[in-house]
Amino acid sequence: MTFTAPIADIAFALRHSAGLPQAIACGVYGDLTEDVVDAVLEEAGRFADNVVAPLNVVGDKHGAVFKDGAVTMPPGWKEAYTAWAEAGWNGLAGPADFGGQGLPHAVNAACIEIWSAASMAFGLGPFLTMGGVEALAAHGSEDLKRIYLPKLISGEWMGTMQLTEPQAGSDVGALRTRAERNADGSYTITGSKIFITFGEHDLTDNIIHFVLARLSDAPPGNRGISLFLVPKMLVNADGTLGARNDARCHSIEHKLGIHASPTCTMVYGDGGGAKGWLIGEENRGLACMFTMMNNARLNVGLQGVAIAERATQGALAYARERKQGRAPGVEGSAPIIAHPDVKRMLITMRALTRAARAICYKTAAAIDATHRAPDEAGRKAASERAALITPIAKAFSTDIGTEVASLGVQVHGGMGFIEETGAAQHYRDARIAQIYEGTNGIQAIDLVTRKLPLGGGAVVRACLDELRETASAVAASNDPAFGHTAARLNDAIESVERATVWLRDALEKNPQGALAGATPYLRLFGTAIGGCALAQEALAAIRIGNGADSSDRTALARFFTENVAVQAQGLERTVTEGGDSVSEVALT
Numbered sequence: 001m002t003f004t005a006p007i008a009d010i011a012f013a014l015r016h017s018a019g020l021p022q023a024i025a026c027g028v029y030g031d032l033t034e035d036v037v038d039a040v041l042e043e044a045g046r047f048a049d050n051v052v053a054p055l056n057v058v059g060d061k062h063g064a065v066f067k068d069g070a071v072t073m074p075p076g077w078k079e080a081y082t083a084w085a086e087a088g089w090n091g092l093a094g095p096a097d098f099g100g101q102g103l104p105h106a107v108n109a110a111c112i113e114i115w116s117a118a119s120m121a122f123g124l125g126p127f128l129t130m131g132g133v134e135a136l137a138a139h140g141s142e143d144l145k146r147i148y149l150p151k152l153i154s155g156e157w158m159g160t161m162q163l164t165e166p167q168a169g170s171d172v173g174a175l176r177t178r179a180e181r182n183a184d185g186s187y188t189i190t191g192s193k194i195f196i197t198f199g200e201h202d203l204t205d206n207i208i209h210f211v212l213a214r215l216s217d218a219p220p221g222n223r224g225i226s227l228f229l230v231p232k233m234l235v236n237a238d239g240t241l242g243a244r245n246d247a248r249c250h251s252i253e254h255k256l257g258i259h260a261s262p263t264c265t266m267v268y269g270d271g272g273g274a275k276g277w278l279i280g281e282e283n284r285g286l287a288c289m290f291t292m293m294n295n296a297r298l299n300v301g302l303q304g305v306a307i308a309e310r311a312t313q314g315a316l317a318y319a320r321e322r323k324q325g326r327a328p329g330v331e332g333s334a335p336i337i338a339h340p341d342v343k344r345m346l347i348t349m350r351a352l353t354r355a356a357r358a359i360c361y362k363t364a365a366a367i368d369a370t371h372r373a374p375d376e377a378g379r380k381a382a383s384e385r386a387a388l389i390t391p392i393a394k395a396f397s398t399d400i401g402t403e404v405a406s407l408g409v410q411v412h413g414g415m416g417f418i419e420e421t422g423a424a425q426h427y428r429d430a431r432i433a434q435i436y437e438g439t440n441g442i443q444a445i446d447l448v449t450r451k452l453p454l455g456g457g458a459v460v461r462a463c464l465d466e467l468r469e470t471a472s473a474v475a476a477s478n479d480p481a482f483g484h485t486a487a488r489l490n491d492a493i494e495s496v497e498r499a500t501v502w503l504r505d506a507l508e509k510n511p512q513g514a515l516a517g518a519t520p521y522l523r524l525f526g527t528a529i530g531g532c533a534l535a536q537e538a539l540a541a542i543r544i545g546n547g548a549d550s551s552d553r554t555a556l557a558r559f560f561t562e563n564v565a566v567q568a569q570g571l572e573r574t575v576t577e578g579g580d581s582v583s584e585v586a587l588t
Contacts, residue, residue, distance in 0.1 A: 002317070003053040003310055005045030005114045009354065011038060016540035017358035017533050018106050018365040028372045029104050037107055040092070044111045047087065051080050052118035059121050059260025060425050064201065066252040071200040071262045077122070081203045085155025089115075090126055094153035095137050098145065104372070109364035112299050113357070116306035120429045121260035123306070125158050125198035127299040132159030132210050135292040136229070139280035147235055148208055157206040161292055162193045162266065170442055172212065172286065173221040177268065179213040179228060179276065189213055189230055189276045190269030192250070195436070199264030200232075200249035206241060207232040209266070210292060211276060212285050219283065227285035228276035230268070246274040257428030293437060294390060298367070300437045301360045301393040304401030307430040308353040311408035314422055316346055318412050336411075344563075345411055349404045351560040355530025356397035358537065362529075363393040384459045388451045389529070391443035395519075396526030398433035399440060405430040444518035447525070448503055460500055463529075467493050470532040473539055474557075481554045485535055488561035492528040492568035499524060499575040506579070513579030520578070524571035531557070531565040 014020045020037065023029050055076050062074035073081075084090070093108035094100020108130070115123035133152050136145060151157040168174040177191025189211060193199075200207065209230040218224030234242040246269060253263040268274040280288040319337035327334035336342045366389065369382030405427040409416035416423040434440045452460055471493060475486035499521055506514035534557040541550035 003049065003056075003118060003313060005041075005048050005117065006309055006313075007041050007045045010110050010113065010357070011041055012537060012540075013354070013357050013361050014106060014110060016537045018361035020106065020365070023104075023106075023365065023368070027374060028369060032104065040103070040107060041110060041114075044089070044114045047084065047089070048114045048118035051083060052115060052122050055080055055122060055260075056119040057422065057425070059119060060257075060429075061259075063259035064252060064262035066200075066249070066262070069200075069248055069250075071202065071249060071252060071264070073201055073203060073262075074260050077260065078203050080122070081125075081155075084126075090129060090155030091153040093130065094133055095149070098137070098149040098153050100133075100153045104364075104368045106361060106364040106368055109298065109302055109361060113302045113306045113309070113360075116303045117310045119260070120303055120307060121258040123303070124258065124261045125201070125203065126155070128161050128197060128296065129155065129157075129159040131161060131292040131295040131299070132208060134295050135210060135227070135288055136279065138291050139227075139288040140229070141277075141279075144229060144277055144279065147239070148229065148231075151206070152208060156204060157208055158198060158201070158204045159208045159210060160196055160199050161289070161296065162196050162199070162209055162211040163289065164193060164195045165191070166194055170439065172225065175212060175214060175225065177211065177213040179215050179226060180273070181215070182275075185277075187213075187228055187276045187278060188273035189228055189247075190273045192268065193266045195253070196264045196266050197261055197436075199262065199266045200252075201262055205233070206235075209247060210279070210289070211268070212289060213276075215282060222286055224283050225285040226282050227279045227288040229279055230274050230276035234275060246271040256431060257425065258432060294367075296437045297390055297394040297443070298360060298363050300433050301356070301363070301395075301397035303433045304398035304430065305353060305357045305360055307401040307426050307433070308349065308356060308397075308404035311405040311423065311426040311430075312346070312349040312353050314426070315349060315408040315411040318415070318421070318423075319346060322413075322415075342411060345407045347556070347559050348563065349407050349411075351534065351556050351564065352400045352404055352530075354537075354556065355526075355534055355560060355564075356400040358533030359389065359526060359529055360393045360397055362533070363389050381462075384454050385463070387454060388447075388459050388463060391438075391447040391451065392522055392526045392529065394437065395434075395440035395443035395522050396530070398430075399523070401430040401433055402427070440522075441519055444522040445515060447522050448514060448518040449507065452500060452504060452507075457500075457504065464493055464497055464500075467496075467528055467532045470536050470539075474535050477539065477542070479542070479554065481551065481558070482535075482538075483558045483562060485558050485561045488565045489528070489531055489535060492524070492531060492561075492565045495568040495572035496525050496528050499572045502576045510579065512583055516579035516582040517575035520571045520574040524568055524575065527565055527568055527571070531561050534560050 059074045065072045091100040092103050093105050096102040165175050179187045211228045211230045212225050234245050236242045250265040250267045322336050323333040327338035366382050366386035373379045409423045412421050412423045415421045471486050471489040503514050538553040538557040541553045
C-alpha cells in the first residue's frame with residue numbers, strides 16, 4: 001500500500017535513456033544543470049510520497065461525488081491540490097513569459113510519472129491543464145494568452161480537453177457541437193460532450209474548457225472543426241470572475257477505476273449557449289487540438305509506467321513478507337519471492353516497467369529537441385523522431401501498465417483479488433489508459449500508416465540504425481554477464497526491419513492486411529526499443545563503475561532480451577502472416 005517515488009531509477013533513465021547530459025552539453029536546455037534536475041526530482045518525490053500517495057486509497061473508496069450539478073472531490077484532495085499548485089508544480093514546463101518555470105518537458109515528464117504513481121486520478125487533471133497551456137500558448141491570440149495563461153500555468157484554474165460525443169469518439173469528424181459567430185468576436189457554443197475528465201470539480205474556482213465544435217458553414221468532416229476556449233466562469237476585463245457561463249456538468253460516470261477523477265457529461269446551451277473564443281483559425285481546430293493531444297498521449301504513456309511502478313513496488317513488498325511452501329536453502333516456510341515462478345513474475349514486472357519508462361523519456365527528450373535544438377535540421381530530425389515514437393510510448397507503455405498490474409494481482413495470489421491490498425486498484429486504474437487519448441489500436445494504425453512513411457522510410461531506418469549501435473556495443477563489451485543479449489537484440493531489430501518492409505508494401509497492395517498487423521507491429525517495435533534501452537542503461541552503469549547497480553542492470557537487460565525480446569519473431573510472423581486469417585474468420 002505504501003509508495004516511494006523511484007527517484008534514483010528516474011534520474012538514471014533521464015541521464016542514460018533520454019540523454020540529459022548530452023542535451024545540456026549541447027545547449028538544448030540553456031543553463032539547466034543536472035544538480036537542478038536532481039533537486040526537482042527529490043522535492044517532487046517528497047511531495048508525492050507524503051501528500052499525494054496517502055490520498056490514493058481515499059480517492060478510490062470515496063470517489064468524486066455529483067449532486068445538483070456540482071462535483072465534490074474526496075476528503076483532503078482540495079487541500080493537496082492547492083498545496084501542489086502553490087509549490088509551482090503545475091507551471092514546471094510552462095512558458096516563463098506567463099509565470100512558468102520553462103523547464104524541459106523531459107523533467108516535467110518525470111514528475112508526471114511521479115504524480116501518477118502516487119495517485120493516477122490526482123495526476124489526470126493537472127496534465128490536461130498542462131496540455132491546454134501548450135495549445136493556448138502555441139495557437140491562442142495575445143488577448144486570450146494574457147487573460148488565461150497565467151492562471152492556468154499557476155494552477156489557480158484547471159483545463160479540460162473536450163472532443164468526444166456519443167456518436168463521435170475516435171471519429172472526431174462526426175461531432176455535432178455547434179458554434180455561431182457573435183458580433184463582438186466571441187462565439188456561442190451549443191451541444192454536449194461525454195467522457196470529459198475533470199469537467200467539473202471543486203479544486204479551483206474556474207475551469208477552462210478547450211472544446212471542439214463546428215461552425216454552421218464549415219466543410220464536412222475533419223476539415224470543418226474549430227477549437228474554442230470556453231470558461232466555466234466568464235472573466236471580467238479586470239481579470240476577476242464574472243457570471244457563470246452556460247456550460248454545466250449533467251452527470252458523472254461510475255467507472256471501473258480512477259474513481260476520484262470525475263468523468264463528466266457536459267452540456268452547452270441550456271440557457272441559449274455558452275460563450276467561447278476561437279483558438280487559432282476557423283476550421284483548423286484539429287491542428288490546434290493535436291498540440292494538446294500529443295502532449296496528452298505521452299502523459300498517458302507515463303501513467304502506464306507509473307501504475308506499473310506502483311504495482312511492482314507493492315508486489316515486491318508482499319513477496320518478501322508472504323511465506324508459503326519450501327525453497328532450497330530456506331529453513332521452514334519460505335518467502336514466496338524465493339520461488340522461481342514468483343521471481344520470474346517480479347523480474348518481468350521490473351523489466352517491463354523500466355523499458356516503458358525509457359521509451360517515454362526518450363519521447364519527451366525528442367519533443368524538447370523539436371522546440372529547443374539550436375538548428376533547423378536538428379529540430380526537424382527531432383520532430384520526426386518524436387512523431388515516430390509517440391504512438392509507441394502511449395500504446396506500449398499503457399499495455400505494460402495493465403500487464404504489470406495484472407501480474408501484481410497474481411503475485412499477491414488470493415489477496416490480490418481483495419481490495420485491501422491495493423493490487424486490485426492498480427489493475428482497475430490502469431485499464432483506462434489503453435483506451436483514452438486514442439485507443440492503442442488507433443496508435444498502432446497511426447504508426448503504420450502515417451509514421452512509417454516519414455521521410456520515405458528514412459526516419460524508421462535511422463531509429464533502427466541507432467538500435468543496432470546499442471546491440472553492437474553490447475557485443476563489443478565481451479561481458480559474459482550479458483549472455484545472449486546482443487544476439488537477441490539483433491534478432492528483434494531484424495524482425496522490426498522485415499516487418500516494416502512488409503507493411504510498407506502491404507499498405508499499397510493489401511491495406512486490410514497491413515491494418516490487421518498494426519498492433520503486433522507496435523508491440524514488436526516497442527520491444528526492440530525497450531530492450532535496447534535497458535542494454536544502454538546497463539552499459540552506462542558499467543562505464544560509471546557502480547558494481548552492484550551495473551550487475552543488476554546487466555542482469556535485467558539480459559532477462560528482458562532472453563525472456564521478452566525473444567517473442568519478436570513470433571510478433572513478426574503475426575504481422576506478415578496473420579492478416580489473412582483476420583479477414584477470413586466470419587463473426588456471426
